[in-house]
Amino acid sequence: MEAKVLHKLQCPTWIDFEKFPRKSSGSVRFSRRMREEKRLRVLISAQMEPDIASNQRSYDSVKVSCTFNSFSASVLESGNVHAPVDEAQVLKNKSQEIEPYLSGRCIYLVGMMGSGKTTVGKILSGVLGYSFFDCDTLIEQSVDGTSVAEIFKLYGEGFFREKETEVLQKLSLMRQLVVSTGGGAVTRPINWRYMQKGISVWLDVPLEALAQRIAAVGTDSRPLLHQCESGDAYTEVALNRLSTLWEERGEAYANANARVSLENIAVKLGHKDVSSLTPVTIAIEALEQIEGFLKEEDDMAIAGY
Ligand SMILES: Nc1ncnc2c1ncn2[C@@H]1O[C@H](COP(=O)(O)OP(=O)(O)OP(=O)(O)O)[C@@H](O)[C@H]1O
């Protein structure tokens, strides 16, 4: 069984380690170089076209439509002012900006069930040129394609958690991955040891929004939410279950290197609630938070910590 698990985890999507770039040995450090590049970009764009000088996401003055799956964005122009905002372009620029500083480190997305780890993770892996892995899927593959729900039913949660740790251990040996972890992966300290090889990002979504999303798709693949009733009470029951899990896990999620708070994004962009935030918007915020973490890390290194 063990050999089979190993084999399944290595094929067919296993990554060729040789293709991963090594950490840059350039003498210019992250913060300084980022600042210099930014200054240069602002200077150039200010000379070429004042209205596109800033890459900032000020959504108030322009209308951006961004399709969910293809991440293509169309920007309406108002008068002869070119709208500075094109979400897809912002996403691309931001990913290109930070990718060299990741030095091939994996990104681990953590968060409650339904927080968007898979959806946002696929967007991030696409723009960073990383491979995407979903821990739940890898666990299922390692148990002969048995679904997560079936694994819980047949072998119990303890067995599932062991498999989850095995998967994370294997993934921690790899580079250039975006990993969507299971909602409960944060509960085991050993899992953090593996995730610390990369950068962990917490998708912090209000419970009400989670319950709505989950109620919309059902709980078949989420055994810890099973037995939620269907119908009107569904969202409420899901919310109660999620609240209990949240009580147990809230602190554990906060261990992540970076936090993407949907409430904060909504406030920043002037949205009334988080339900109108697209996965691309959230992916951009994730990159910004990762950038913040990289800068902090660099400052600590400079300070000799
Ligand atoms: N920004 C968003 N706005 C609205 N719905 C979203 C958003 N992001 C994801 N969803 C939807 O929410 C549901 C859960 O998303 P997803 O599968 O990406 O979450 P997850 O964190 O990987 O969940 P799990 O850990 O339970 O597998 C999906 O139906 C997805 O389409």
Ligand SMILES: O=C(O)C1=C[C@@H](O)[C@@H](O)[C@H](O)C1
């Ligand atoms: O929150 C959890 O504990 C879980 C989340 C899912 O991703 C699966 O990993 C499994 O259903 C358990």
